[in-house]
Amino acid sequence: MISAQTFRDDPLALERQVCFALSIASRNVVALYRPLLEPMNLTHPQYLVMLALWGKAPLSVKALARMLSLEPATLSPLLKRLESIGYVNRSRDTADERQLAVTLTETGAALREQALKIPPAVVERLGMTLEELEVLHKALTRVIAATERTP
Incomplete structure (x- = not known):
C-alpha cells in the first residue's frame, strides 16, 4: 500500500499528473454534452464548429481551423457532415478563389x-x-497559452 507521504514524494504518481486529470475531465465533460447534442444531430466537435460559426460566420476554412486549433484535414470531414445535414454551406470565396468560405444555412442559423x-x-x-467554472x-486558458508557447 502506498502511503500519503509516498504519494506526495512520487513525481510519477498517476493521481498527481496534470495530463491525467485533464484527460479524464475532458472525456467526462464531453460525455455530458452527448445527450444534449443528440436532439440537434450534432457531435461535440461539430458543436464546436457551429459555436464558431454562430459567433462569426462566414469564415474561411483556414480561419475556422485556426479558431478551433484544428488542422484543415481534421476540420474537413466535420464540415462535410454539417453540410450533408443541411447546417452549413461551403463555397469558394468570391474575393479569393483559393479560399473556401463556410456559411450557415437558414437551418444552421436557426439551430x-x-x-x-x-x-x-x-x-x-x-x-x-458559474464563478468556479470561470x-x-x-486556468485552462493559461494552460493552453503556455502549451502554445512551448516548442
Whole structure:
C-alpha cells in the first residue's frame, strides 16, 4: 500500500499528473454534452464548429481551423457532415478563389436558438457555480497559452 507521504514524494504518481486529470475531465465533460447534442444531430466537435460559426460566420476554412486549433484535414470531414445535414454551406470565396468560405444555412442559423439551452444544462449537470467554472476556464486558458508557447 502506498502511503500519503509516498504519494506526495512520487513525481510519477498517476493521481498527481496534470495530463491525467485533464484527460479524464475532458472525456467526462464531453460525455455530458452527448445527450444534449443528440436532439440537434450534432457531435461535440461539430458543436464546436457551429459555436464558431454562430459567433462569426462566414469564415474561411483556414480561419475556422485556426479558431478551433484544428488542422484543415481534421476540420474537413466535420464540415462535410454539417453540410450533408443541411447546417452549413461551403463555397469558394468570391474575393479569393483559393479560399473556401463556410456559411450557415437558414437551418444552421436557426439551430442556435436550441443551442442556447446547452450551457445552463451543462452547468447544472456539473454541479459547479458559474464563478468556479470561470476560474477553471481562466486556468485552462493559461494552460493552453503556455502549451502554445512551448516548442
